Amino acid sequence: MEKEQILQLLDEKSYRQLREATEDMQPADLAEMLEEMDLRQRLLVFRLMKKDVAAETFAYLDNDARSEMVEAFSDAELTSALEQMALDDAADLLEEMPVSVVKRVLSRSDPHTRDALNRLLTYPADSAGSIMTPEYVRLRRGTTVADAFTAIRRQGEQAETVYICYVVERNRLEGVVTARDLLLANPDDSIDELMDENVIRVQVTDDKEFVANEMNRYGFMAMPVVDSEGFMVGIVTLDDASDVLIEEATEDIQKMAAIAAPPEDSYFSTSVWAHARSRIPWLLILMLSATFTGMIITHYENAFAALPLLVSFIPMLMDTSGNCGNQSSTLMVRGLALGDIRPADILRVIFKEARVALLVGLVLAAANGLRIFVMYRDLRLAVLISVTLVLAILIAKLIGCSLPLLVQRVGLDPALMASPFITTIVDACAITIYFSIATRMFQIS
Amino acid sequence: MEKEQILQLLDEKSYRQLREATEDMQPADLAEMLEEMDLRQRLLVFRLMKKDVAAETFAYLDNDARSEMVEAFSDAELTSALEQMALDDAADLLEEMPVSVVKRVLSRSDPHTRDALNRLLTYPADSAGSIMTPEYVRLRRGTTVADAFTAIRRQGEQAETVYICYVVERNRLEGVVTARDLLLANPDDSIDELMDENVIRVQVTDDKEFVANEMNRYGFMAMPVVDSEGFMVGIVTLDDASDVLIEEATEDIQKMAAIAAPPEDSYFSTSVWAHARSRIPWLLILMLSATFTGMIITHYENAFAALPLLVSFIPMLMDTSGNCGNQSSTLMVRGLALGDIRPADILRVIFKEARVALLVGLVLAAANGLRIFVMYRDLRLAVLISVTLVLAILIAKLIGCSLPLLVQRVGLDPALMASPFITTIVDACAITIYFSIATRMFQIS
Numbered sequence: 001m002e003k004e005q006i007l008q009l010l011d012e013k014s015y016r017q018l019r020e021a022t023e024d025m026q027p028a029d030l031a032e033m034l035e036e037m038d039l040r041q042r043l044l045v046f047r048l049m050k051k052d053v054a055a056e057t058f059a060y061l062d063n064d065a066r067s068e069m070v071e072a073f074s075d076a077e078l079t080s081a082l083e084q085m086a087l088d089d090a091a092d093l094l095e096e097m098p099v100s101v102v103k104r105v106l107s108r109s110d111p112h113t114r115d116a117l118n119r120l121l122t123y124p125a126d127s128a129g130s131i132m133t134p135e136y137v138r139l140r141r142g143t144t145v146a147d148a149f150t151a152i153r154r155q156g157e158q159a160e161t162v163y164i165c166y167v168v169e170r171n172r173l174e175g176v177v178t179a180r181d182l183l184l185a186n187p188d189d190s191i192d193e194l195m196d197e198n199v200i201r202v203q204v205t206d207d208k209e210f211v212a213n214e215m216n217r218y219g220f221m222a223m224p225v226v227d228s229e230g231f232m233v234g235i236v237t238l239d240d241a242s243d244v245l246i247e248e249a250t251e252d253i254q255k256m257a258a259i260a261a262p263p264e265d266s267y268f269s270t271s272v273w274a275h276a277r278s279r280i281p282w283l284l285i286l287m288l289s290a291t292f293t294g295m296i297i298t299h300y301e302n303a304f305a306a307l308p309l310l311v312s313f314i315p316m317l318m319d320t321s322g323n324c325g326n327q328s329s330t331l332m333v334r335g336l337a338l339g340d341i342r343p344a345d346i347l348r349v350i351f352k353e354a355r356v357a358l359l360v361g362l363v364l365a366a367a368n369g370l371r372i373f374v375m376y377r378d379l380r381l382a383v384l385i386s387v388t389l390v391l392a393i394l395i396a397k398l399i400g401c402s403l404p405l406l407v408q409r410v411g412l413d414p415a416l417m418a419s420p421f422i423t424t425i426v427d428a429c430a431i432t433i434y435f436s437i438a439t440r441m442f443q444i445s
Numbered sequence: 446m447e448k449e450q451i452l453q454l455l456d457e458k459s460y461r462q463l464r465e466a467t468e469d470m471q472p473a474d475l476a477e478m479l480e481e482m483d484l485r486q487r488l489l490v491f492r493l494m495k496k497d498v499a500a501e502t503f504a505y506l507d508n509d510a511r512s513e514m515v516e517a518f519s520d521a522e523l524t525s526a527l528e529q530m531a532l533d534d535a536a537d538l539l540e541e542m543p544v545s546v547v548k549r550v551l552s553r554s555d556p557h558t559r560d561a562l563n564r565l566l567t568y569p570a571d572s573a574g575s576i577m578t579p580e581y582v583r584l585r586r587g588t589t590v591a592d593a594f595t596a597i598r599r600q601g602e603q604a605e606t607v608y609i610c611y612v613v614e615r616n617r618l619e620g621v622v623t624a625r626d627l628l629l630a631n632p633d634d635s636i637d638e639l640m641d642e643n644v645i646r647v648q649v650t651d652d653k654e655f656v657a658n659e660m661n662r663y664g665f666m667a668m669p670v671v672d673s674e675g676f677m678v679g680i681v682t683l684d685d686a687s688d689v690l691i692e693e694a695t696e697d698i699q700k701m702a703a704i705a706a707p708p709e710d711s712y713f714s715t716s717v718w719a720h721a722r723s724r725i726p727w728l729l730i731l732m733l734s735a736t737f738t739g740m741i742i743t744h745y746e747n748a749f750a751a752l753p754l755l756v757s758f759i760p761m762l763m764d765t766s767g768n769c770g771n772q773s774s775t776l777m778v779r780g781l782a783l784g785d786i787r788p789a790d791i792l793r794v795i796f797k798e799a800r801v802a803l804l805v806g807l808v809l810a811a812a813n814g815l816r817i818f819v820m821y822r823d824l825r826l827a828v829l830i831s832v833t834l835v836l837a838i839l840i841a842k843l844i845g846c847s848l849p850l851l852v853q854r855v856g857l858d859p860a861l862m863a864s865p866f867i868t869t870i871v872d873a874c875a876i877t878i879y880f881s882i883a884t885r886m887f888q889i890s
Binding site (some may be wrong): 024025026027028060070073149152153156157162163176179183184197199200205214216217218219238239243245246250252253254256257258259266267268272273276279280282283284285286287290291293294295297298301304309311312313314315316318319320322323324326327329331333334335338340341345348349352355356359360363364368371420423424427431434 | 446457459470471472473502505507594595598601602607608624627628629636642643645661663664683684687690691694695697698699701702703704711712713718719720721724725727728729731732733735736738739740742743746749750754756757758759760761763764765767772774775776778779780783785786789793794800801802805808809812813816846865868869872878
């Protein structure tokens with residue numbers, strides 16, 4: 001069923017057919033369609049949908065469309081929508097709503113849901129607790145495969161995944177068994193023989209990025225989460241873990257482009273003010289630090305008063321060393337995020353980058369030196385630029401690779417230190433090297 | 446079992462205990478341990494492991510460790526390792542090996558495997574075909590739930606996932622049913638009632654990034670792949686799709702940092718030569734284009750001969766407009782990759798970025814104008830810098846947001862056009878604006 005047909009049914013007021021048509025569509029597609037409607041139409045179609053279709057669709061809507069709808073909802077509607085959602089999604093949604101709405105919703109929810117939501121809402125924003133769900137299939141030791149299927153059938157409606165089941169005794173996680181193992185086993189087998197007792201688990205306070213990386217590393221569909229006393233409190237599922245990894249990549253990319261506290265919404269859902277607010281702080285800091293490079297240049301006023309041509313190489317030297325520093329810092333930031341590089345590797349990294357820098361520097365110096373000699377027939381100028389390039393590139397790459405690792409070591413976010421900040425530092429270095437060699441070479445004081 | 450204990454068992458030559466110990470460990474952890482050993486030890490431990498543990502571990506090894514081992518393997522060992530792997534992983538591994546080895550391995554494989562591998566090896570590198578597996582659970586119309594479980598049990602050992610089953614008649618995909626649906630249903634129900642007939646599918650030639658994004662959007666665990674005639678040829682599973690999204694993010698980040706054809710291996714597995722090769726091309730291009738900015742500066746030699754202070758603002762203007770351009774281009778590249786922004790949105794984007802640019806520009810101009818007035822007590826200079834900043838930031842943001850979208854429109858990779866290239870262009874613009882206002886304002890010709 002195409003979107004155009006749905007819109008036509010809406011126009012024709014063929015509401016029953018519309019209701020049926022939405023049943024055959026993917027919730028993600030329905031959500032996209034709703035996002036493009038105005039609020040009145042969107043509410044109408046949403047209310048026409050079957051309850052479970054509506055709830056699923058609701059989970060796929062973007063924040064903007066969702067908050068508009070939540071505002072228009074009655075308390076009953078909101079509570080019902082939330083009750084149909086997975087608990088972790090419901091908690092995420094509540095987190096974005098005003099306290100008064102949260103209180104109203106919680107007071108209307110059944111005690112079990114209220115309890116679970118309250119607990120989920122207390123976990124720190126970037127913790128495993130914030131992305132986990134307390135709804136998983138729990139089995140007991142000694143259960144047969146056949147009984148396990150009965151348990152799955154009983155708990156399955158609520159659970160976020162029925163494919164990974166946990167053997168839990170007195171709230172302690174004792175084993176894990178997959179639906180695949182159960183499906184391939186004999187109905188009379190005991191799960192004690194099937195289950196894996198060496199269960200990798202994470203703490204509820206662990207960073208969500210760490211959890212997502214671990215799940216990715218082990219290839220897990222779900223990761224059990226325990227609290228500080230070792231009691232099982234929930235699971236993180238693969239879909240939420242992938243979202244974390246993708247969000248983190250986006251955040252790193254934006255931080256590296258000097259966007260502070262990147263907006264969580266999509267580009268268009270973020271207001272002009274919010275965009276400006278996230279971009280101004282770093283630009284201001286970097287603008288003022290670049291003045292420092294300017295002061296270095298002023299210091300060498302006599303040099304370019306005597307030889308104005310010197311000024312024309314400033315952009316090339318600044319850009320090249322900035323780019324070289326960025327290449328190195330970017331590789332570090334990404335390597336750290338993916339776990340390929342650890343802060344302790346700093347010496348290995350420096351040794352490797354130094355060799356890369358020399359290779360890169362020699363090639364660039366040769367190319368540019370030759371160009372300058374051909375253009376200006378001035379060997380001294382060619383040598384000046386070539387030597388400056390080799391040294392500036394070496395320093396740019398060493399700063400570019402070591403700063404992110406040092407920053408990570410002291411517990412800060414390496415992406416924050418990345419590209420623009422490093423550009424500013426290496427710019428200053430390049431200009432200093434350039435003019436100090438130039439003044440000596442051309443004997444300008 | 447900790448790594449240290451394994452190493453101790455190895456030292457003590459307690460091979461039987463070592464074999465048993467590895468059975469309780471996660472393949473990902475075993476792989477990490479093997480990677481840190483020298484080749485001799487690694488082969489020894491690998492050969493001590495149980496066949497299935499060894500095969501699983503092999504799939505988690507990094508390329509370096511794997512190719513070293515493959516070289517040391519006998520043909521029989523290699524074929525057996527490959528036969529234990531999932532077909533898509535085996536095909537990926539073969540792709541990296543010399544043709545002679547591939548031929549030897551294929552000639553030793555059983556006809557079914559050989560056939561499947563051959564087919565997988567022919568799909569283009571970035572297509573859905575290159576990441577799919579032909580091993581999935583296939584059911585027939587009219588099957589009961591109980592019989593479906595029997596079918597899953599029969600096909601499950603081979604299949605990459607048993608959780609999503611496809612109803613296929615005469616090689617045509619007619620429906621999809623999840624193990625969850627089956628588990629929660631009655632054994633006598635027919636799968637015809639349970640299955641969803643509106644199956645989203647992709648073409649075997651579709652780009653793998655598109656497939657991964659679609660799976661992410663729909664929240665699918667697996668995506669069926671059909672060929673040009675509509676015949677079902679395989680499925681893409683979520684783990685492979687997540688890998689694609691994470692790799693793409695890494696690649697985009699690296700391209701935006703002027704790293705051409707980013708190395709596919711991890712930082713340390715890539716040689717100094719390969720690193721240098723991937724970094725030099727863009728640096729050379731950007732270095733030569735920055736000379737263009739230098740020439741613009743030379744053109745205004747008289748201006749800074751008369752007023753040398755003008756030169757000291759060059760780094761600040763260049764950095765600020767570069768950073769502004771990068772912020773915009775980065776948001777575009779990421780938005781395009783995640784599907785939040787489409788090339789057709791260009792006018793909306795330009796309108797939004799223009800307003801953000803004015804806000805940002807006014808704040809930065811005010812801050813810097815004030816600083817300059819306080820430092821130099823020169824109103825004209827303060828006005829010059831402020832006006833230049835507003836104009837340069839506006840142009841930087843407009844170029845930064847529109848170039849990636851235009852590049853995507855003509856079918857090129859927007860990340861390639863990103864940061865450094867845009868920096869060079871906006872630098873030239875900023876310098877031109879600066880000096881043309883300056884010469885008019887201070888009446889220098």
